[in-house]
Amino acid sequence: MNARRATLVLCLAAGVAAQVFAAPAHYAIHATTDAIHVDGKLDEGVWQAPPTFTLNYETDPGDNIPAPVRTEVWITFDQGRLYAAVRAEDPEPAKIRARYSDRDTQAGDDSFVLVLDTFNDQRRAFEFFVNPFGVQTDATMNDVTGNEDTSWDAIWASAARITATGWEAEIAIPFSSLRFPRSSGPQTWGLDALRLYPRDRLHRLAEHALPRGRSCYLCHESKLEGFAGITPGRNLEFDPTLTANRTDSRPNDDLEQDYDHHAKVDPGLTVRWGVTPGMTLNAALNPDFSQVEADAAQLSVNTQFALFYPEKRPLFLEGADLFDTKINAVYTRDIADPSWGLKLTGKEGKNAMGVIVARDQSTNLLFPSSQGSSLGTLDQSNTSTVLRYRRDIAGTSAALGGLFTSREGDGYHNRVAGIDTLFNGDEHTLIRIEALGSNTLYPQSIRARFGQPGGELSGYALRAAWHRTTRDWTVHFDYNDVGPNFRADLGFIPQVDYRKAYAFAERNFYGDAGGAKHWYSQWVWGTETTGTYDSHGNPLQTQLSPYFYFNGPRQLFVTAYLGLGPSWYQGVRFDRTFVVWVSHIQAFPDLYAGLEGRIGQEIDYANTRQGNLVSLKP
Numbered sequence: 001m002n003a004r005r006a007t008l009v010l011c012l013a014a015g016v017a018a019q020v021f022a023a024p025a026h027y028a029i030h031a032t033t034d035a036i037h038v039d040g041k042l043d044e045g046v047w048q049a050p051p052t053f054t055l056n057y058e059t060d061p062g063d064n065i066p067a068p069v070r071t072e073v074w075i076t077f078d079q080g081r082l083y084a085a086v087r088a089e090d091p092e093p094a095k096i097r098a099r100y101s102d103r104d105t106q107a108g109d110d111s112f113v114l115v116l117d118t119f120n121d122q123r124r125a126f127e128f129f130v131n132p133f134g135v136q137t138d139a140t141m142n143d144v145t146g147n148e149d150t151s152w153d154a155i156w157a158s159a160a161r162i163t164a165t166g167w168e169a170e171i172a173i174p175f176s177s178l179r180f181p182r183s184s185g186p187q188t189w190g191l192d193a194l195r196l197y198p199r200d201r202l203h204r205l206a207e208h209a210l211p212r213g214r215s216c217y218l219c220h221e222s223k224l225e226g227f228a229g230i231t232p233g234r235n236l237e238f239d240p241t242l243t244a245n246r247t248d249s250r251p252n253d254d255l256e257q258d259y260d261h262h263a264k265v266d267p268g269l270t271v272r273w274g275v276t277p278g279m280t281l282n283a284a285l286n287p288d289f290s291q292v293e294a295d296a297a298q299l300s301v302n303t304q305f306a307l308f309y310p311e312k313r314p315l316f317l318e319g320a321d322l323f324d325t326k327i328n329a330v331y332t333r334d335i336a337d338p339s340w341g342l343k344l345t346g347k348e349g350k351n352a353m354g355v356i357v358a359r360d361q362s363t364n365l366l367f368p369s370s371q372g373s374s375l376g377t378l379d380q381s382n383t384s385t386v387l388r389y390r391r392d393i394a395g396t397s398a399a400l401g402g403l404f405t406s407r408e409g410d411g412y413h414n415r416v417a418g419i420d421t422l423f424n425g426d427e428h429t430l431i432r433i434e435a436l437g438s439n440t441l442y443p444q445s446i447r448a449r450f451g452q453p454g455g456e457l458s459g460y461a462l463r464a465a466w467h468r469t470t471r472d473w474t475v476h477f478d479y480n481d482v483g484p485n486f487r488a489d490l491g492f493i494p495q496v497d498y499r500k501a502y503a504f505a506e507r508n509f510y511g512d513a514g515g516a517k518h519w520y521s522q523w524v525w526g527t528e529t530t531g532t533y534d535s536h537g538n539p540l541q542t543q544l545s546p547y548f549y550f551n552g553p554r555q556l557f558v559t560a561y562l563g564l565g566p567s568w569y570q571g572v573r574f575d576r577t578f579v580v581w582v583s584h585i586q587a588f589p590d591l592y593a594g595l596e597g598r599i600g601q602e603i604d605y606a607n608t609r610q611g612n613l614v615s616l617k618p
Contacts, residue, residue, distance in 0.1 A: 002360070015092040025208060027191070029053050029226040033078040036083050038170045038457040040134060040159035046076050047085050053207055053222075055195050060204040061551065063212075063512050065381070067205045069112070069166075071112075071195045074544050077227060082173045083399035086112045088132075088195060090166035097198050098132040098162070104139075104150045106131045108198060108555075108592060112169055115221070117190025118180035119278075119347060121392060123188065123603060124321065126154070126178060132167040134160040142321040142420055143218045144390075146397050150316055151310065154178075176235045179346065182277040186228045190221040198586070199520055200553050212508075213470035214399045220512040235274035241288040244266050270315060279346030282318050286339055289313050304569075304605050305494035306366055306373045308331060319345025322354045323388050325420050327434050327461050329403060331492035335384050336362040351394075356386040363409055365489060369571060370497035370534045372605070376450050382409040384490055398423050405490040414489035418461075431494040436460065440487040454546065459486030461497070476525075484535055497534050504528035508514045521551040529563075540569045543576075555586040567603060574603045574610055594618070 001339070032046045048138050049073035074085040088110070090096060098109045117125040123144055127282040129137035136158050139150040154177040160169035181187065197203040210221050233526035235340035243266045245467050248259040268286040295309045311317065322345055323330040323430050334373050341358035383406075390401035400421045407414045418436030425431065440457040447454055465478035477479040506526025511518040525548045530542040542565045548558035560581040578600025596617040604611035 004142045024220070025053070025222040027075070027222065027262050028170075029075050029224055030049060031226075031229075032083070034079055034264065036170070036172065038157045038159050038172045040104060040161040040168055040170055042085050042087060042168050045072055046083075047461050049074070051087075052076075052509070055205045055207050056195060057206045057209050058203055059206045059210045061201050061511060062203070064209045066548070067434045068203065069197065069205070071205060072410070073112075073193050073207070073376070075224065077230065079230060080173065080174060080176075080491075081118075081470065082164070082178075084114055084171040084173075086110065086169045088168070093162060094166065095199060095589065096132055096162055096167055098167075099135070100133055103135070103153070106137060108586070109135075109196070110167065110198060111137075111196040113192075113194040113196070113230070114171065115190075115192040115194070115532065116178070116224075117221055118178050120188050120190050120223070120584060121347075121350075122190065122221065122397065123352075123392060125192075125218055125346075127169075128154075128156065128158075128171060130158045130160055130169050130171060132160050132162050132169070133142070134158045134169065140321055141217075141394075143216055143397050143426070145324045145434065147321060147324055149313055149317075149321055151320075171236055172466055175230055175232050176274070177355075178232065178379060179274075179278055179280070180227075180232055182231060184229070186226055187230075187473075189224045189227070191217060191224045192221050198373045198555065200555070201551075202555050211427075211471075213472070213474075214427050215424050215467070219427070220486060221395065228477065232274060232277045232455075235272065235280075237272040239272075240268070241270070243288050245292065251301075260403065262375070274507055276346065276348070278348050279344065280318055281314055282343040282345075284315050284338065284341045286312075287315055287341070289315075302602070302611075304372050304603075304604055305368075306375060307494055313558050315354075319354055322352055322390065325401075325403065325434060325507045326432065326465070327418075327420075327491075329405060329416055329418070329436055329461075329488045329491040330386055330388070330488065330491060334364060334407075334492075335491050336364055337495070341382075350391055352390040352392070354386070354388040356384070356569070358384045361425065363412070365446070365450075366492070366494060367452065368487070368496045370484070370495065370540060373494040374450065376446065376528055378409065378412060378446060380409050382407050382412070386490060392452040397430075397482075407489045412441060412446070414438065414440045414487055416488050416491070428468055428470055430465075432463070432465045434461075434463045436462075436486070437506055438486050438488060440485070453485065457485040457487060459483040460487075461486050461493070462494075472508050473505070474508070475503075476503045477501075498532055498540060499535065500532040502528070502530050519553065524549050530574075538571075539568050541564075541565070543567075555584075557585070563600065569603050569605065570608050572608060575601050576603070577601050578613070 003300045010547050034044050034046045052075045055071040058065050060487050070089045072087045076083050096110050100342045111129050111131050114128045115125050125141045127139045140152045140156050141150050157172040193207040196207040210220055215289045244264040246262055250257045252443050268288045270284040270287050272280045292312050298307050303351045311332050335358045338358040338360050345354040362379050365376045367374045385405040385406040390399050402419050405416045416438045420434040438459045442452050460483045462481045468475045482496045486496045507522050509523040511521045527546045530543045546614050547561040563578045566573050580598045582596045584594030597617045602611050602613035
């Protein structure tokens, strides 16, 4: 887990002791007529009134104890923007941690976080982070799947400054950057506000108390009431592009010949339109993705299955969380080179829906098996379609969804359909079930080249999971069954033909247990077990793995994982005893150090032989 991800998980998932919690707070906010200049100076008249609320709780590592420092928050709005201001008092301003850094990368800094559930449905929220230099992070949070996505980038303004008594920040979020219901009267939004206060420990200060051992986060949010007369607008955006290139070459590399000149001009257009407050249409004609951030390098040495790369193209990021399922049946990077594409996503009431249709100039294929995967390309274009529907049902995070994907080409098709459901029996228990079926036809050239079966292939993928978490214990069990002929060519499923049972149990020990203060913040001891077999009953992996992780002073974090048990590859049994660890510490305020590693037995997949692995990442 990288540092940025760890910080997001900590600030939105760290819990506190189970106890009787007050009903969610309700804050009435009012429009302002002041002209607010976002410069980090709280000198406008609206900020001279009493704060909308203060962050009174420390929820980690403290157990809903009083916050060690005072944090005041104001929220107001005008017809175009939501404004927030924070005054973060600090008795030792010299210890404030902040860096000028790229967007979405200020992990470890002092930060203020505003979380807005604009539909007040406890399913999805927008997150806005700002550090004492005004550096931004923004993300979407999906409480149905538990996923956070920092690839979402909104247009908003922030500014902050360090003062003699702490630091101050201002935020302005255009309503056009948010989705929310259209209403002529007042609205109610879900709210959380946090302050990350890193000193010897990373303190999470919050607007409301939060219990440990919960199965949902947004179900504990407070409420903002007001916003009368606001509108999200149509938010119509046009992004034209023009790409030109020229190539000069000599025929057959003959130096006596003149150059042949080949020039190409590619115009393109991408359009974004807020059809309704909850529905957004994205359309693209010959889109250009040259400005998209490059993929981070990954090592493919001695890998058994294909590597995963995250989606970063703006056309496919809008509403991407709606297509998330635990069986990864939608992976939009499979639409590699679209000549045109349409995407409609959004939510109306309890109904969330998404549609993607694109004409792709490339047909890249992933051929999975129980032992590995390979990549291939079909030299033709295809039409790709994804249909997604989800219905919120009774309960804090319960939902029922349906999914259909289709990829159609000349003599080729892949179609997948299925359902998924999430049910939380109580605040501590989650049950998730997913079932998919597929039908695939490959051209003869692909079957011969990559050894795929002839005729139409019909397959299935099933997953059932039960998860129970309390203050002191977490227990999880899931079962996966994927048939040998299952294919999801618009998804990322590199392994098929296996049945896997997986379970873990872990015990939490907190440094403030029983009212006593200990030198550590948290210990977790756990054990997981895995049994994987192919559809013929042949073993692929059996493993028993004890592990622990630990949080302590100077933001010390250490986790270690011991793998015990054999694996089978190409019918050969291999020993795989290994240890994996991750450790990092804030040794000094300006020095953050860590070491990750893995030492032990591993399989040399290229040569089907026993090997040893030593990997160190300082």
